[in-house]
Amino acid sequence: LVSWTALLNAFAQRGELHRAEKLFEGMKERTLVSCNIMLAAYGQTSCLEQATRLFQLMQRWDLISWNTMLAAYTQHGRLGEAKQLFDSMPERSLASWTTMLGACAQSARLEEAKSLFDRMQLWDLVAWNAMLSAYAQSGYLEEARRMFESMKERNLISYTAMLSAYAQNNQLWEAMSVFESMECRNQVSWNAMLSAYAENGHLQEAKSVFSGMEDRSVASWNSLVTAYAHNKRVASAIRTFHEMKQTAEPDDISLVCMLRACIHTGNVDAGRQAFVSMVLDYRLQPTKQHYSCMIDLLAKGGYIVDARELIATMPFVPE
RNA sequence: CCUCGCACUAUGG
Numbered sequence: 001l002v003s004w005t006a007l008l009n010a011f012a013q014r015g016e017l018h019r020a021e022k023l024f025e026g027m028k029e030r031t032l033v034s035c036n037i038m039l040a041a042y043g044q045t046s047c048l049e050q051a052t053r054l055f056q057l058m059q060r061w062d063l064i065s066w067n068t069m070l071a072a073y074t075q076h077g078r079l080g081e082a083k084q085l086f087d088s089m090p091e092r093s094l095a096s097w098t099t100m101l102g103a104c105a106q107s108a109r110l111e112e113a114k115s116l117f118d119r120m121q122l123w124d125l126v127a128w129n130a131m132l133s134a135y136a137q138s139g140y141l142e143e144a145r146r147m148f149e150s151m152k153e154r155n156l157i158s159y160t161a162m163l164s165a166y167a168q169n170n171q172l173w174e175a176m177s178v179f180e181s182m183e184c185r186n187q188v189s190w191n192a193m194l195s196a197y198a199e200n201g202h203l204q205e206a207k208s209v210f211s212g213m214e215d216r217s218v219a220s221w222n223s224l225v226t227a228y229a230h231n232k233r234v235a236s237a238i239r240t241f242h243e244m245k246q247t248a249e250p251d252d253i254s255l256v257c258m259l260r261a262c263i264h265t266g267n268v269d270a271g272r273q274a275f276v277s278m279v280l281d282y283r284l285q286p287t288k289q290h291y292s293c294m295i296d297l298l299a300k301g302g303y304i305v306d307a308r309e310l311i312a313t314m315p316f317v318p319e
Numbered sequence: 320c321c322u323c324g325c326a327c328u329a330u331g332g
Contacts, residue, residue, distance in 0.1 A: 160327065190327085
């Protein structure tokens with residue numbers, strides 16, 4: 001049973017939702033642990049409905065179930081429901097508090113995030129990191145820096161968060177020095193450095209970080225596409241988008257990067273092709289954001305009729 | 320023994 005559970009988890013972690021579902025449905029006894037795994041699997045993908053349904057169907061819940069459901073809400077931006085759940089939970093752990101803290105930060109409620117942090121009974125490294133990123137994401141560079149300096153322990157995540165905080169505030173030198181002071185680095189920290197250069201107008205350095213990387217994630221490719229587009233090298237951006245497909249799986253963000261690059265130069269055909277190909281070849285479900293990019297692209301390229309038609313036929317209510 | 324919270328990429332704020 002334990003190894004079946006481990007297998008279920010492996011599917012869930014890799015985003016193989018359908019395999020996980022099949023396995024879960026075939027399991028004779030559904031333990032609390034396997035329910036929790038499915039709950040997390042639904043929560044991390046765009047299946048909030050399934051998550052809530054499973055949560056309601058479950059016979060028993062433990063702290064992990066509550067926390068997982070809480071995270072499912074916050075990952076879908078449902079702060080209200082998350083709060084409700086948080087308040088009605090029979091018990092809370094550090095993870096519960098940290099989840100809420102992050103949710104507040106993401107909804108631009110820094111004050112609430114800070115107040116949660118202050119009301120926590122104890123703090124661990126994850127909680128400190130969450131507060132550090134809360135400051136960083138809200139543009140409070142000085143507070144972030146102070147928190148970083150005052151932390152008694154730091155890990156890779158602390159450093160990476162601080163690095164991008166500097167980068168986003170145009171402090172490339174500070175970002176570089178954080179990067180250099182790191183005792184170990186992983187793909188995420190390299191990506192952070194790559195976009196630090198790109199955001200601060202150093203395309204050449206960004207490119208050399210990219211080519212020096214051992215393995216590149218979608219995020220690395222997306223950063224490079226954007227870096228080219230921001231430097232008006234749209235042809236290179238488009239070429240990079242296609243090149244990515246050989247080694248990585250483009251995602252929803254990749255398409256946005258690509259479409260925005262096309263908007264820059266009014267490259268309607270390339271954008272159209274990318275949109276269609278992402279839907280057909282990668283089974284991407286286009287979001288509102290994708291449609292609004294496409295409409296922007298068509299309209300700016302002079303295809304007013306096509307833009308109108310897209311507005312009329314898209315599966316979203318126009319705003 | 321297996322399951323939960325924090326860092327990188329788009330847009331917006």
